[in-house]
Amino acid sequence: MSHKSLTAENDLDRLMEEAEKACGEAMTADPKSPLPSTLLAMAWRSRAYTEVNRGLDPARSLEQAERNARHSLDVHPGHLMSRLELSNIFQVRRSGP
Numbered sequence: 001m002s003h004k005s006l007t008a009e010n011d012l013d014r015l016m017e018e019a020e021k022a023c024g025e026a027m028t029a030d031p032k033s034p035l036p037s038t039l040l041a042m043a044w045r046s047r048a049y050t051e052v053n054r055g056l057d058p059a060r061s062l063e064q065a066e067r068n069a070r071h072s073l074d075v076h077p078g079h080l081m082s083r084l085e086l087s088n089i090f091q092v093r094r095s096g097p
Contacts, residue, residue, distance in 0.1 A: 012047060019043040034079040037072035041065045041085045048092050058092065065089045 019040060026036035044065035048058035066089050072082040 012050065016043065016047060032075060034072035034076035034082050037068045037075065038079065038082045038085055041068035041072065041082070041089065044068060045085065045089050045092055048089075052092060052095055062089060062093050065092075 023036040023040040023043075026033070030036075042065075044061050048061035048065060051058040051061055066086065069082055069086040069089060072079055073086070076082070
């Protein structure tokens, strides 16, 4: 793996930590809003898509994405954005290794 790839992976880890923190704070501030969980699902799904494109196993990222999307639907079952995100997660899962 090149130095550039290692840096990109470290940057991705750092960005995911920041997303987890920001969305966690938003969930604490407004536990009835499905949006923070949906945004976090989108971030994890985006990471999974990147992993697929790099030939890496996206299983952990997809699990996190699905967990967050389902949490947002627990909070607000009719939330369209959450339902669409769950569909996107399944599409990435089908395109994986």
